Amino acid sequence: MRRIDVQLDERTYPIHIGAGCMSDEHLFKPHLTGNQVAVISNETVAPLYLDELLKALGGVSVDVFTLPDGEQHKTLDSYAAIMDFLLAKRHNRSTTLVALGGGVVGDIAGFVAATFQRGVGFIQVPTTLLAQVDSAVGGKTAVNHPAGKNMIGAFYQPRCVIADSSVFATLPEREYRAGFAEVLKYGVIADLEFFDWIEQAADRLLNKDPDALARAVGRSCEIKADVVASDEREVGLRAILNFGHTFGHAIETLTNYRTYLHGEAVAIGMVMAADLSVRMGFLALSAAQRIKTVLRSFGLPVCPPPELSDDAMHQAMGMDKKVVDGKLRLVLAEAIGRVIVSEEIDSSALRSTLNAADTLCDG
Numbered sequence: 001m002r003r004i005d006v007q008l009d010e011r012t013y014p015i016h017i018g019a020g021c022m023s024d025e026h027l028f029k030p031h032l033t034g035n036q037v038a039v040i041s042n043e044t045v046a047p048l049y050l051d052e053l054l055k056a057l058g059g060v061s062v063d064v065f066t067l068p069d070g071e072q073h074k075t076l077d078s079y080a081a082i083m084d085f086l087l088a089k090r091h092n093r094s095t096t097l098v099a100l101g102g103g104v105v106g107d108i109a110g111f112v113a114a115t116f117q118r119g120v121g122f123i124q125v126p127t128t129l130l131a132q133v134d135s136a137v138g139g140k141t142a143v144n145h146p147a148g149k150n151m152i153g154a155f156y157q158p159r160c161v162i163a164d165s166s167v168f169a170t171l172p173e174r175e176y177r178a179g180f181a182e183v184l185k186y187g188v189i190a191d192l193e194f195f196d197w198i199e200q201a202a203d204r205l206l207n208k209d210p211d212a213l214a215r216a217v218g219r220s221c222e223i224k225a226d227v228v229a230s231d232e233r234e235v236g237l238r239a240i241l242n243f244g245h246t247f248g249h250a251i252e253t254l255t256n257y258r259t260y261l262h263g264e265a266v267a268i269g270m271v272m273a274a275d276l277s278v279r280m281g282f283l284a285l286s287a288a289q290r291i292k293t294v295l296r297s298f299g300l301p302v303c304p305p306p307e308l309s310d311d312a313m314h315q316a317m318g319m320d321k322k323v324v325d326g327k328l329r330l331v332l333a334e335a336i337g338r339v340i341v342s343e344e345i346d347s348s349a350l351r352s353t354l355n356a357a358d359t360l361c362d363g
């Protein structure tokens, strides 16, 4: 079992990582303030892991709210339904919410926790790889609006994250692989040695080797924890976590969130961000090739959909939340392990990247 702290002064919280940690009541106890708990889960994850979680929460009164599965339910309607449930069950300011599920459940439950009676205790029990290395850590919570994804939300940190790697046994293979796009992202933005190791350990990771997984999740969480500790509200440095994401979000939007999982769109986005970095003279071509090759080794897509025009992509990228005062701000790689955030984007290089589907798919 490993523990990593997200250092935020009096809001500092632990991330516990390891197989079986969801069953350890000692990890939950210090973070349960009152005698009421509400578990928020969904119809897929609850039948698999709720009993195990309830045992670890033994001794307190627990109510369970089960959402339907899917991103289409990450809405204000679901948020309101959970609020109605908590009020009907007479939860008060000392209640603790526990999110049991992937990023969708975690994001909605976190936003409820941020706003129910002006904020109550919150524990994340992430059950996808993406949620363990990304969405459960760092305090971004949100629901979607028809005008855009994650448009309504709050920064609200959990009191604890319990990342149990045994849950990957039931996670669909495609979801599992998609999580590695974010794991690889941490190598690209901050740690060449980690990137080198992931390249070597791809088979072990795909076979869910426990030691390899503990290292992959642990180092990813460490890097995210460091970035969040130095820029919780994304005033500056935290933007580096978005490497590949502005391209990826545009691809997700233009394909109506139907074709790619988030991690898959991010994988393509990272290849495009690396390509732009090469075209703008920041990154060696060989480094961009390496990023593409290792993403491929995890079975992730690396080709931008050729049917998406550069105009449509450009416009969709302009809708991203990372656009400031009308200026496109992108994360560019200078080397594997080192990135910069730039508003000085060479527009002809960007057009070339957006038109490079053919070359990006080769090799």
Ligand code: NAD
Binding pocket: 042, 044, 045, 048, 069, 070, 071, 074, 101, 102, 103, 104, 105, 107, 127, 128, 130, 131, 134, 135, 136, 137, 138, 139, 140, 141, 149, 150, 167, 168, 170, 171, 172, 175, 262
């Ligand atoms: P998800 O929550 O939709 O989970 C993927 C699928 O796997 C779902 O069908 C889910 O029911 C199922 N599932 C989850 N755990 C399982 C398990 N152990 N066994 C079997 N099935 C399981 O998707 P996700 O990729 O975890 O999260 C995506 C969401 O996260 C998006 O809404 C995205 O906006 C959000 N996100 C948030 C942040 C953040 O910082 N808050 C960062 C990245 C992504």
Ligand code: GLY
Binding pocket: 134, 135, 137, 138, 140, 238, 241, 242
């Ligand atoms: N997923 C990006 C962030 O947490 O800032």
